[in-house]
Amino acid sequence: MTKLKKSEFRPNDFVVYPAHGVGKIMSIEEQEVAGLTLELFVISFEKDKMTLRVPTNRAVDVGMRSLSTPDIVDKALATLRGKARVKRAMWSRRAQEYEQKINSGDLLAIAEVVRDLHRADDQREQSYSERQLYEAALERLTREVAAVSGVDEAGAQRQVGDVLEARAA
Incomplete structure (x- = not known):
């Protein structure tokens, strides 16, 4: 993976922070911490009503990245069309793997998790933890699809939902 220069991220850019999904860089500020002056990205996750401050020199190390390209979004949607691959491992181990992917x-x-945990109406019910992981993955996926495609979240949900419905048909 190539090292990004901090200058590649600018205020008003949408970025993906691994543990929280799509956020928007509001500003770059300096803050004194333990006698050191740190330069920080101030990232807003509006949907979660959360603000995160990430040291500019650590952003890439923690996995912060630019939005996916439309090409990657197309690949993710193609992944949803695939057949679910559910390992025969115990649920706790699979849940852990799904969580790591999300x-x-x-x-x-993330698209693989959505694909593997999606249930058509005629399939068995999901357990509570399965549904939680599915919804978390689906939300991350639709937020990034929305940001990349320039549509609102409802439009992205329809787009993803249409792909999942078509697969079930």
């Missing part, structure tokens, strides 16, 4: 910030990995 928090990786990798759009294709």
